[in-house]
Amino acid sequence: MPEPSSAKPRPFLALLQRDLLLSIRRSGETLLPLFFLFAVVILIPLGVGPGPNVLSLIAPGMVWVAALLSSLLALDQLFRSDLQDGTLEQWFVGHSSGWAQLLARLLSHWLVSAIPVITFSPFAAIMLHLPVDALPILVLTLIIGTPALSLIGSLAAALTLTTRGAGGLLPILVFPMVVPLLIFATGAVALAAEGHASSAHLGLLLAFTILNLTLMPLAIRAALKLNLE
Amino acid sequence: MIWKTLKLWFHKLGSPPLFSQFARRVSPWLWAGFTICLVVGVYKALYVVPPDYQQSDTSRIMYIHVPSAWQAMLTYVVMAVLAAIALIWRIRITEIMAMACAPIGAAFTLICLATGSIWGRPMWGTWWEWDARLTSMLILLFIYIGIMALYAAFEDRRKAARIASVLVLAGAVNIPIIHYSVEWWTTLHQGQTIRLIGESSLHSSMLPPLIWMTIAIKFLFGAALLDRARNELLEQDQSKQWVQRELQARGMARA
Numbered sequence: 001m002p003e004p005s006s007a008k009p010r011p012f013l014a015l016l017q018r019d020l021l022l023s024i025r026r027s028g029e030t031l032l033p034l035f036f037l038f039a040v041v042i043l044i045p046l047g048v049g050p051g052p053n054v055l056s057l058i059a060p061g062m063v064w065v066a067a068l069l070s071s072l073l074a075l076d077q078l079f080r081s082d083l084q085d086g087t088l089e090q091w092f093v094g095h096s097s098g099w100a101q102l103l104a105r106l107l108s109h110w111l112v113s114a115i116p117v118i119t120f121s122p123f124a125a126i127m128l129h130l131p132v133d134a135l136p137i138l139v140l141t142l143i144i145g146t147p148a149l150s151l152i153g154s155l156a157a158a159l160t161l162t163t164r165g166a167g168g169l170l171p172i173l174v175f176p177m178v179v180p181l182l183i184f185a186t187g188a189v190a191l192a193a194e195g196h197a198s199s200a201h202l203g204l205l206l207a208f209t210i211l212n213l214t215l216m217p218l219a220i221r222a223a224l225k226l227n228l229e
Numbered sequence: 230m231i232w233k234t235l236k237l238w239f240h241k242l243g244s245p246p247l248f249s250q251f252a253r254r255v256s257p258w259l260w261a262g263f264t265i266c267l268v269v270g271v272y273k274a275l276y277v278v279p280p281d282y283q284q285s286d287t288s289r290i291m292y293i294h295v296p297s298a299w300q301a302m303l304t305y306v307v308m309a310v311l312a313a314i315a316l317i318w319r320i321r322i323t324e325i326m327a328m329a330c331a332p333i334g335a336a337f338t339l340i341c342l343a344t345g346s347i348w349g350r351p352m353w354g355t356w357w358e359w360d361a362r363l364t365s366m367l368i369l370l371f372i373y374i375g376i377m378a379l380y381a382a383f384e385d386r387r388k389a390a391r392i393a394s395v396l397v398l399a400g401a402v403n404i405p406i407i408h409y410s411v412e413w414w415t416t417l418h419q420g421q422t423i424r425l426i427g428e429s430s431l432h433s434s435m436l437p438p439l440i441w442m443t444i445a446i447k448f449l450f451g452a453a454l455l456d457r458a459r460n461e462l463l464e465q466d467q468s469k470q471w472v473q474r475e476l477q478a479r480g481m482a483r484a
Binding site: 163173176177183208226 | 368374379406407
């Protein structure tokens with residue numbers, strides 16, 4: 001008879017490892033948002049014309065809007081498969097507060113959905129003629145801003161977990177809340193493209209992300225538990 | 230003593246039959262108050278106040294536009310307080326009332342946007358301007374729509390109300406941030422922002438109709454909220470005994 005393991009269970013690391021492993025094995029699904037990002041970036045010049053003046057003007061906004069839209073793609077499945085096989089209920093059973101599992105899931109979701117987009121965003125921006133000087137700021141806004149984006153999306157996914165027509169609601173719930181994110185991030189990149197300092201925008205963007213990091217997990221947990229009732 | 234009576238009354242209102250009775254009795258008075266204030270306000274706004282020296286008669290749309298805008302925002306505050314009570318103490322009536330606020334708030338937001346757009350055509354020369362207030366109102370409208378859509382998406386009405394209440398509270402935290410970020414955005418992109426009314430630019434003769442109309446809209450909100458909440462309650466409880474009894478008392482019982 002095997003001895004029960006005396007090591008303390010580490011749900012945070014275990015779940016993080018599992019989620020990352022799963023998304024690497026299903027790399028086609030994982031990279032879908034990235035293809036979507038480039039689909040938007042290819043369609044825009046076809047729509048507004050190839051003139052570099054117009055394109056470089058709208059590039060910061062377009063890359064960010066494309067990143068916002070692509071982040072919606074993976075959201076629907078964020079908690080759903082765990083709901084269907086009953087894992088989600090186990091998060092909150094007994095002594096488990098569910099925090100370790102929830103935070104691991106949120107972190108893995110950000111890593112999987114945001115890192116490819118952040119990595120390839122400079123290429124998208126160059127295709128839209130964004131001045132090269134502004135590229136580091138663009139990447140910086142994405143690094144600072146995507147955690148908030150991912151958290152807002154996770155709240156929408158948690159709220160709509162057991163709805164009848166799942167999925168369709170997500171964009172309506174997400175878009176009003178990401179307005180400050182879009183304004184601060186694209187403002188920073190636009191200023192950098194004109195050669196100005198953009199630290200004020202970056203500071204506000206960081207403040208918005210920190211606010212979301214502190215409050216959003218509480219709301220997401222509440223939404224999940226209410227959905228499980 | 231008064232405090233105790235008030236507390237007892239508050240707890241009693243948590244009971245569906247008593248709330249229904251209260252709403253049925255109070256709502257006609259609110260409708261009456263609305264009608265009186267509306268008649269006085271519209272009369273003053275259309276006949277007593279002289280035309281504005283710059284905007285002539287166009288400025289009169291303000292008497293609907295401004296009270297609706299105030300009410301659109303106040304409704305969210307009321308809804309957020311009710312949603313917090315609903316989530317903390319799980320009082321069913323407050324769940325229903327919070328959800329009844331959403332369509333009312335959306336309606337006032339829509340009135341505010343429509344009148345603003347109609348006013349903007351002769352004044353700004355366009356139907357739509359990406360002005361900070363108009364843009365924040367438009368986003369507020371979509372927040373209301375999101376809450377209504379989420380509430381409608383669940384089978385279980387109580388669960389739906391509680392989950393939508395979480396969204397209401399998340400929105401309550403976000404709305405001030407959205408508002409100020411949009412204000413910042415417009416000042417950066419288009420220079421001076423056009424203001425609908427400055428604090429000192431409102432002539433004193435324009436104030437009385439504005440106050441009458443504001444009170445009228447408050448009455449309208451109260452009446453609409455009580456009626457909506459009561460209707461929702463009756464619909465949810467239609468197979469319960471107290472609804473049957475109430476229907477019987479009014480000769481409308483189903484066979």
